[in-house]
Amino acid sequence: MASITFREVEGSSLKYWMLFGGIGLFVLFGFLSYLYMHHHGHVVTGMDNQIVWGLPHVFAVFLIVAASGALNVASIASVFNKPMYKPLAPLSAILALALMLGGLLVLVLDLGRSDRLIVAMTHFNFKSMFTWNVFLYSGFFALVGIYLWTMLDRNVKAYSKAAGTAAFIWRLTLTTGTGSLFGFLVARELYGTSMLAPMFIIMSFAYGLAIYLMVLVAAYAWTGRPLGDAVMMRLKSLLAVFVAAVLYFVVVYHLTNLYFAKMGSVESFILRDGGIITTLFWVGQIVIGCAAPLVILLSSLGRQRSWIMIASALVILGGIAQMYVTIIGAQAYPLDMFPGMTMKSSFYDGVIHQYSPTMAELFLGLGGVAIALLATTFAVKVLRLLPANLDDATVAKLEH
Amino acid sequence: MRLGLVIDLDVCVGCHACAIACKEWNASGTIGPLSDYQPYGAEPSGVWFNRIRHYEMDEYPNNKTVNFPMSCMHCEDADCVTVCPTGASYKRAEDGIVLIDQDKCMGCNYCSWACPYGARELDRSSGTMKKCTLCVDRIYDQELPVEERQPACVLTCPAHARMFGDFDDPDSAVSRTVRERGGFPLMPELNYNPTNTYLPPRRKPVIPVDTQPKSGLKESIKQFANKLVRR
Numbered sequence: 001m002a003s004i005t006f007r008e009v010e011g012s013s014l015k016y017w018m019l020f021g022g023i024g025l026f027v028l029f030g031f032l033s034y035l036y037m038h039h040h041g042h043v044v045t046g047m048d049n050q051i052v053w054g055l056p057h058v059f060a061v062f063l064i065v066a067a068s069g070a071l072n073v074a075s076i077a078s079v080f081n082k083p084m085y086k087p088l089a090p091l092s093a094i095l096a097l098a099l100m101l102g103g104l105l106v107l108v109l110d111l112g113r114s115d116r117l118i119v120a121m122t123h124f125n126f127k128s129m130f131t132w133n134v135f136l137y138s139g140f141f142a143l144v145g146i147y148l149w150t151m152l153d154r155n156v157k158a159y160s161k162a163a164g165t166a167a168f169i170w171r172l173t174l175t176t177g178t179g180s181l182f183g184f185l186v187a188r189e190l191y192g193t194s195m196l197a198p199m200f201i202i203m204s205f206a207y208g209l210a211i212y213l214m215v216l217v218a219a220y221a222w223t224g225r226p227l228g229d230a231v232m233m234r235l236k237s238l239l240a241v242f243v244a245a246v247l248y249f250v251v252v253y254h255l256t257n258l259y260f261a262k263m264g265s266v267e268s269f270i271l272r273d274g275g276i277i278t279t280l281f282w283v284g285q286i287v288i289g290c291a292a293p294l295v296i297l298l299s300s301l302g303r304q305r306s307w308i309m310i311a312s313a314l315v316i317l318g319g320i321a322q323m324y325v326t327i328i329g330a331q332a333y334p335l336d337m338f339p340g341m342t343m344k345s346s347f348y349d350g351v352i353h354q355y356s357p358t359m360a361e362l363f364l365g366l367g368g369v370a371i372a373l374l375a376t377t378f379a380v381k382v383l384r385l386l387p388a389n390l391d392d393a394t395v396a397k398l399e400h
Numbered sequence: 401m402r403l404g405l406v407i408d409l410d411v412c413v414g415c416h417a418c419a420i421a422c423k424e425w426n427a428s429g430t431i432g433p434l435s436d437y438q439p440y441g442a443e444p445s446g447v448w449f450n451r452i453r454h455y456e457m458d459e460y461p462n463n464k465t466v467n468f469p470m471s472c473m474h475c476e477d478a479d480c481v482t483v484c485p486t487g488a489s490y491k492r493a494e495d496g497i498v499l500i501d502q503d504k505c506m507g508c509n510y511c512s513w514a515c516p517y518g519a520r521e522l523d524r525s526s527g528t529m530k531k532c533t534l535c536v537d538r539i540y541d542q543e544l545p546v547e548e549r550q551p552a553c554v555l556t557c558p559a560h561a562r563m564f565g566d567f568d569d570p571d572s573a574v575s576r577t578v579r580e581r582g583g584f585p586l587m588p589e590l591n592y593n594p595t596n597t598y599l600p601p602r603r604k605p606v607i608p609v610d611t612q613p614k615s616g617l618k619e620s621i622k623q624f625a626n627k628l629v630r631r
Contacts, residue, residue, distance in 0.1 A: 042507075043437055043524040048445075052509035052522050112507015112527030119506050123486040130485035130510050186590065187479065187516035335518050337587060338455075349453060
């Protein structure tokens with residue numbers, strides 16, 4: 001098998017520093033938003049007693065789910081032993097770490113008392129799915145970190161497959177844990193199903209790969225390194241499969257709910273009467289996030305790199321919409337305390353809860369995205385993560 | 401011991417006195433303050449441990465207004481306690497009261513998702529979750545006369561619609577009342593086994609509201625004559 005040269009991005013051009021500064025600006029806005037929210041309390045956000053997880057959590061959960069999926073390419077290389085993916089693996093691992101960092105930062109900074117994070121690290125209730133997730137996230141950093149080390153250091157390269165397999169199993173467990181944060185809740189009608197765990201796994205595959213594709217193409221285009229179509233075509237077909245699988249899970253999930261008469265009302269809310277939630281479901285999640293990318297990726301348009309980028313961007317936007325519907329939609333629908341009866345009262349019963357995110361929440365969420373991108377931009381400058389050449393001829397040699 | 405409340409839905413008139421007394425006591429109690437948002441604004445809101453809901457049963461003329469005070473149910477198998485990552489939410493073994501340690505709560509709000517009764521109150525100023533304490537700082541206060549060692553809501557209820565006591569004692573007033581009146585917990589199917597129990601509203605006789613057919617001249621003369629004779 002031919003060897004491949006990894007090289008750092010030079011990162012001394014004006015373009016690099018402008019990119020760095022631009023992303024850094026969003027990190028700064030995110031930090032300022034956090035200070036503002038922390039100083040005044042969540043009273044300055046759109047969150048209230050009914051909507052307790054707002055837009056920052058939408059971004060946080062999206063990034064955490066995407067982090068797990070971004071490791072996909074590395075897993076294919078080491079666990080499933082596909083040589084073509086091996087040069088792509090280091091970027092996959094660093095992106096996974098960066099996205100997890102961004103997601104966790106937003107999650108932590110959106111806590112009502114983020115200054116008490118130390119409590120979460122010193123007091124554990126092992127019956128809580130949240131606690132399990134704390135360990136899953138920490139373990140993810142450790143395992144993917146070790147995996148990355150085995151890829152970058154020749155002395156420990158022999159352990160790469162073992163580390164990759166451990167990271168692969170861990171990330172599947174992690175996304176199961178993230179899905180189960182919702183799946184283990186019986187009080188909200190849209191949750192309380194084991195379906196959410198595998199659905200989150202397949203969502204992670206799609207979101208992570210879409211982000212990976214965009215970062216890969218941007219990195220190669222901006223550094224002037226050759227990136228052949230062989231890699232792109234393989235990855236875009238994979239993306240199409242993942243997006244189709246997400247659509248399949250969404251359809252089965254809602255069809256199952258519709259089959260149960262007691263779920264009719266909440267399904268009507270999501271699918272027909274939910275206003276912005278319904279719009280985000282049909283336009284954001286289904287059309288932008290699934291249908292349009294599938295049409296692009298499976299048609300002749302999918303052979304053009306620019307269209308693959310558009311499809312990836314649509315998958316990402318659709319993913320955020322899907323998270324919004326999943327997290328905000330479930331809270332907006334009122335609790336059903338008297339099943340079978342129409343509830344009307346002076347206290348929000350039977351009333352759809354309204355939620356208007358503030359700019360501070362939006363920028364805190366975007367700050368998490370920016371942290372992930374900034375960490376990746378910095379990592380490719382200081383570490384040898386990107387192959388110097390990924391043209392078709394080089395990739396072809398890897399497979400023989 | 402398993403302390404909790406019995407609320408008589410037949411007697412509750414929905415005056416909100418219990419909610420006010422609760423807010424007054426707890427805002428200056430161990431868990432306070434209970435923040436208010438825009439108290440003098442167009443849409444005032446805030447943290448309330450006890451909220452009174454009003455429901456209309458059936459349609460006119462068979463309708464009946466049911467006032468439904470709701471606070472933490474102090475469930476035996478409380479899901480809010482199960483899901484709390486730091487153990488800030490806990491259930492006291494000695495009396496079954498579910499409390500939140502305000503120093504350990506980091507405001508993840510996950511318990512709010514888990515409570516099917518919507519009893520958790522997010523204090524957006526303090527950043528922590530709060531809820532009914534069953535006036536734990538009152539009911540054991542040795543400085544108070546024995547008859548006043550009850551939750552503020554129970555003491556203040558003008559209709560005596562609220563009772564406080566030990567559900568583990570089969571001879572306690574709350575246990576006897578629940579037995580005699582067919583008390584029920586809210587959403588028992590979830591198996592959280594809530595301690596607070598409601599007494600069902602009694603059905604009242606339906607008041608006839610059919611309009612009488614208009615009588616003719618002959619009928620009017622007859623009624624007039626009857627009236628004279630009756631005198």
